[in-house]
Amino acid sequence: MDIVNSALDDYLLAHCTPADDLLRDLVEETHALEPGTTMQITHDEGEFLTMLVQLTRATTAVEVGVFTGYSSICIARGLPADGRLIACDVSEEWTAVARRYWQRAGLTDRIDLRLAPAAETLRALPQEPGVDFAFIDADKAGYPTYYEELVPRLRPGGLLVLDNVLRAGRVVDPAAQDEADVAIRRINDTITADDRMQSVMLPLRDGVTLARKRA
Numbered sequence: 001m002d003i004v005n006s007a008l009d010d011y012l013l014a015h016c017t018p019a020d021d022l023l024r025d026l027v028e029e030t031h032a033l034e035p036g037t038t039m040q041i042t043h044d045e046g047e048f049l050t051m052l053v054q055l056t057r058a059t060t061a062v063e064v065g066v067f068t069g070y071s072s073i074c075i076a077r078g079l080p081a082d083g084r085l086i087a088c089d090v091s092e093e094w095t096a097v098a099r100r101y102w103q104r105a106g107l108t109d110r111i112d113l114r115l116a117p118a119a120e121t122l123r124a125l126p127q128e129p130g131v132d133f134a135f136i137d138a139d140k141a142g143y144p145t146y147y148e149e150l151v152p153r154l155r156p157g158g159l160l161v162l163d164n165v166l167r168a169g170r171v172v173d174p175a176a177q178d179e180a181d182v183a184i185r186r187i188n189d190t191i192t193a194d195d196r197m198q199s200v201m202l203p204l205r206d207g208v209t210l211a212r213k214r215a
Helices: 006-014 021-033 043-055 070-078 092-105 118-123 140-153 167-172 179-193
Strands: 060-064 084-089 111-115 131-136 154-163 197-202 208-213
Touching: 006 043, 021 043, 021 070, 021 092, 043 070, 043 131, 043 154, 043 208, 060 070, 060 118, 060 140, 070 084, 070 092, 070 131, 084 092, 084 118, 092 111, 118 140, 131 140, 140 154, 140 179, 167 179, 179 197, 179 208
Parallel strands: 060 084, 060 131, 084 111, 131 154
Antiparallel strands: 154 208, 197 208
């Protein structure tokens, strides 16, 4: 979705830290496997994730929705050497690609892949607030569940990032009433009204919400 002049797209990408060969190769392979895919985050969003992880000084992170591993690499690169990313997905096919690139990136010791429904994985995590950073970019109907499972597990000051919160503009279209649209509107309203969280929605790509747990 073009919130600003679409001609600025290349300019935006040209004015952040450039992707390295590994990330460029991953993009190329992913697009060859799934032509025209929109499931992979863009490079500027990936750099944004890395920076957020670094700024929050996260050591324990959770990702819901791996796909071929681009966002996992960006998050894991922001962690310290002894940090850990719990990566949740259900696809053996797509995460097989991710595993190869994690190994090539030297990040396999930081990424713990859990192949199971994400709600089950999250519910099995310790109840105490030990998660520093979390990123949700998976099935949209599951966002409310993932949010409610993650917020109690976030440490005070921990950051939760949700992708695709604008649904290509469908969040403001009354005619858009499929399950995903309804779920995203619900979670957007929930976060805004949640006294546990401080939040801001950014017009980055398809919309990104940052929700910080209050102390």
